[in-house]
Amino acid sequence: xxxxxxxxxxxxxxxxxxxxxxxxxxxxxxxxxxxxxxxxxxxxxxxxxxxxxxxxxxxxxxxxxxxxxxxxxxxxxxxxxxxxxxxxxxxxxxxxxxxxxxxxxxxxxxxxxxxxxxxxxxxxxxxxxxxxxxxxxxxxxxxxxxxxxxxxxxxxxxxxxxxxxxxxxxxxxxxxxxxxxxxxxxxxxxxxxxxxxxxxxxxxxxxxxxxxxxxxxxxxxxxxxxxxxxxxxxxxxxxxxxxxxxxxxxxxxxxxxxxxxxxxxxxxxxxxxxxxxxxxxxxxxxxxxxxxxxxxxxxxxxxxxxxxxxxxxxxxxxx
Numbered sequence: 001x002x003x004x005x006x007x008x009x010x011x012x013x014x015x016x017x018x019x020x021x022x023x024x025x026x027x028x029x030x031x032x033x034x035x036x037x038x039x040x041x042x043x044x045x046x047x048x049x050x051x052x053x054x055x056x057x058x059x060x061x062x063x064x065x066x067x068x069x070x071x072x073x074x075x076x077x078x079x080x081x082x083x084x085x086x087x088x089x090x091x092x093x094x095x096x097x098x099x100x101x102x103x104x105x106x107x108x109x110x111x112x113x114x115x116x117x118x119x120x121x122x123x124x125x126x127x128x129x130x131x132x133x134x135x136x137x138x139x140x141x142x143x144x145x146x147x148x149x150x151x152x153x154x155x156x157x158x159x160x161x162x163x164x165x166x167x168x169x170x171x172x173x174x175x176x177x178x179x180x181x182x183x184x185x186x187x188x189x190x191x192x193x194x195x196x197x198x199x200x201x202x203x204x205x206x207x208x209x210x211x212x213x214x215x216x217x218x219x220x221x222x223x224x225x226x227x228x229x230x231x232x233x234x235x236x237x238x239x240x241x242x243x244x245x246x247x248x249x250x251x252x253x254x255x256x257x258x259x260x261x262x263x264x265x266x267x268x269x270x271x272x273x274x275x276x277x278x279x280x281x282x283x284x285x286x287x288x289x290x291x292x293x294x295x296x297x298x299x300x301x302x303x304x305x306x307x308x309x310x311x312x313x314x315x316x317x318x319x
Contacts (some may be wrong), residue, residue, distance in 0.1 A: 040218030
């Protein structure tokens, strides 16, 4: 039996503008996720990571494409059927405080998904589940009667995690979940996510611009640029032996924690600026910044193709 949890097929998200123009936020993205794996999603700001995550969560309508969840096409479901499926995939956001209603107590916030998605539960059952989940994320029972503004950023993110996991989902979409936190707190939240993943049999779609965080968390990694996948493969192979020029540039630009090595490093910066998603380049979208671009790159869109065990690259001239 296949352990495939999620499959995305040719996803496109366009934001129409005046006239015939549109922002190409996600452009022909296809991938799959397995049960209990962590898929890291990386790329520069504005490359479409968050839009893709919201589309998978059905918070952002698709322009075209199909999302298959555990063998069922979500596109084909009626609103009530999709509502019944929502408890199986949940999301946590970059700004933990902004994602929590400041007028609700923690108990009400964490209980809200249960009331929406498991309405048959009795009040005492809801209280027990909420109390247990607050403990699972490392918070005290006294937390329940307080409000979000009384907590630190790390504590608010723990509350957000409890809120997402209280309905026992199978997929947790994490959109830059630690980028707004101090480094020491980041490590605590990342370790908490790994612990909860193991105990709840979770799959994680983990979005970050920090490659060290992605290496720590991920089993496989997907590299996005201007809404298209540039490279996709196992974590170690992709980070240790990148085959796409864009992946190599991202890795070269990542800071090294050793100050002596960092001072002497000469990481070649990417040339030029990110093109406008309103008018992306023809052919390969990365060609305007690629040191290996040739005439073919202006005409042919490179397919994402296997180039070795556990590694796929969308490039006409991979390294």
